[in-house]
Amino acid sequence: MAAPFVDKAKITVRSGNGGNGAVAFHREKYVAAGGPDGGDGGRGGDIILQVDGHLSTLMDFRYKRKYTAGNGMDGTGKRCTGKDGADLVIKVPRGTVVRDAETNEIICDMSGTEPFVLAKGGKGGWGNKHFATPTRQVPNFAKSGLPGQTREVVLELKLLADVGLVGFPNVGKSTLLSVVSKAQPKIANYHFTTLFPNLGVVYVEEGVSFVLADIPGLIEGASEGAGLGHDFLRHVDRCRLLIHVVDVSGSEGRDPVADFEAIRAELADYSPELASRPMIVAGNKADIAEDRTGLEALKAHVEGLGMEFFELSAAAHQGTRELMLAAARKLRDLPPITVYEPTFVERPPEVDTSAPLEIAHEDDTWIVEGPWLQRLMSNTNFDDFESRSWFDRMLRQSGLYDRLEEMGIQDGDIVSLYNLEFEYQK
Numbered sequence: 144m145a146a147p148f149v150d151k152a153k154i155t156v157r158s159g160n161g162g163n164g165a166v167a168f169h170r171e172k173y174v175a176a177g178g179p180d181g182g183d184g185g186r187g188g189d190i191i192l193q194v195d196g197h198l199s200t201l202m203d204f205r206y207k208r209k210y211t212a213g214n215g216m217d218g219t220g221k222r223c224t225g226k227d228g229a230d231l232v233i234k235v236p237r238g239t240v241v242r243d244a245e246t247n248e249i250i251c252d253m254s255g256t257e258p259f260v261l262a263k264g265g266k267g268g269w270g271n272k273h274f275a276t277p278t279r280q281v282p283n284f285a286k287s288g289l290p291g292q293t294r295e296v297v298l299e300l301k302l303l304a305d306v307g308l309v310g311f312p313n314v315g316k317s318t319l320l321s322v323v324s325k326a327q328p329k330i331a332n333y334h335f336t337t338l339f340p341n342l343g344v345v346y347v348e349e350g351v352s353f354v355l356a357d358i359p360g361l362i363e364g365a366s367e368g369a370g371l372g373h374d375f376l377r378h379v380d381r382c383r384l385l386i387h388v389v390d391v392s393g394s395e396g397r398d399p400v401a402d403f404e405a406i407r408a409e410l411a412d413y414s415p416e417l418a419s420r421p422m423i424v425a426g427n428k429a430d431i432a433e434d435r436t437g438l439e440a441l442k443a444h445v446e447g448l449g450m451e452f453f454e455l456s457a458a459a460h461q462g463t464r465e466l467m468l469a470a471a472r473k474l475r476d477l478p479p480i481t482v483y484e485p486t487f488v489e490r491p492p493e494v495d496t497s498a499p500l501e502i503a504h505e506d507d508t509w510i511v512e513g514p515w516l517q518r519l520m521s522n523t524n525f526d527d528f529e530s531r532s533w534f535d536r537m538l539r540q541s542g543l544y545d546r547l548e549e550m551g552i553q554d555g556d557i558v559s560l561y562n563l564e565f566e567y568q569k
């Protein structure tokens with residue numbers, strides 16, 4: 144059996160934790176007290192997304208749903224930095240749109256060649272070699288690494304094609320694709336022959352070509368799930384132009400104008416934006432039309448709406464060239480294929496700051512640690528003013544400063560939080 148076509152998947156990714164810094168002191172024969180030489184922890188690995196042109200479905204994600212990058216190693220003595228955790232590169236087909244599972248906001252659109260860092264690894268903790276100061280010559284502390292990030296995302300494939308073929312089943316969409324490109328979709332005289340989208344490249348003339356997508360046929364009620372439903376329309380979402388194929392032969396006893404309007408209604412149900420996409424109409428199977436009433440009625444109807452109409456016999460290769468030339472002509476004036484802009488806004492995580500933090504005291508340095516502080520810090524972007532203010536607010540609200548006061552902290556003392564140190568000011 145052919146591999147199933149999977150175009151939507153939900154996965155969880157986790158970047159690596161940073162390694163811990165080391166507490167160590169330089170030791171050498173005949174040297175009495177060496178300085179601190181504990182190395183830093185390694186960085187946790189990132190989760191990276193990368194387009195792989197050979198992939199055409201999201202099938203791999205049906206079987207594997209959890210992706211974890213490597214943790215950074217702990218630092219050791221002699222100023223040795225721990226090894227960085229290995230990045231994990233996740234390959235996705237071109238056109239994969241990544242959304243936040245909770246808010247549905249777009250995180251990135253993988254249609255280009257640039258890799259995207261979906262989750263950043265935690266920073267490694269500093270070894271005690273960093274903490275020697277004139278007043279603090281024997282720092283007996285080092286820092287833990289920061290944890291990695293966990294993210295739940297929905298991957299959704301939206302193919303990249305310039306032109307999309309839409310229409311009822313069995314009207315000849317796949318036949319048309321097979322005639323104008325090298326694609327070899329399945330063609331047969333029954334409904335729902337096409338079960339997943341096919342892409343083909345149409346070479347019009349030197350320097351002029353476009354990508355044509357054939358999707359499964361639509362029927363009335365597709366938006367309520369009739370037939371194969373309208374889910375496959377997501378693959379023509381980005382198309383710059385639609386070619387609406389209508390059977391004008393009357394061979395199935397259908398009325399072309401009614402069919403045309405039924406499909407337009409389904410498009411509108413899926414998305415009004417898609418329904419208003421530029422459209423060319425092709426009246427197919429003209430070779431077996433018993434009379435031309437249906438064909439002429441559709442032509443008049445469509446042209447009345449200001450759209451171009453082409454008479455076609457895809458199977459006999461008649462009218463196909465004219466249709467492709469018209470499509471190429473129209474594409475010249477249309478904007479490029481849609482790339483979705485990110486809409487995702489990073490929100491501060493909910494951090495419960497009620498658990499007391501551990502506070503240790505060495506000379507003028509106050510070393511503060513605890514699980515929620517780690518989490519808070521790995522989610523704070525210290526280069527960003529708002530993020531930093533949020534961090535400061537959380538610390539204040541947690542009662543940390545009050546406790547430090549009670550324990551006797553003085554102005555100018557150092558507060559040491561993982562990879563952050565600052566002078567205390569009341």
Ligand SMILES: Nc1nc2c(ncn2[C@@H]2O[C@H](COP(=O)(O)OP(=O)(O)OP(=O)(O)O)[C@@H](O)[C@H]2O)c(=O)[nH]1
Nearest residue numbers: 312313314315316317318335336337360456457458
């Ligand atoms: N006589 C005639 N038959 C055609 C023409 N175009 C397609 N056909 C036939 O119509 C049948 C359906 O063609 P397909 O290309 O599979 O139709 P489709 O629109 O892709 O159908 P689904 O994939 O089921 O939506 C096949 O038997 C084709 O040979 C045409 O121009 N003239």
Ligand SMILES: [Mg+2]
Nearest residue numbers: 316317336337
């Ligand atoms: Mg087909």
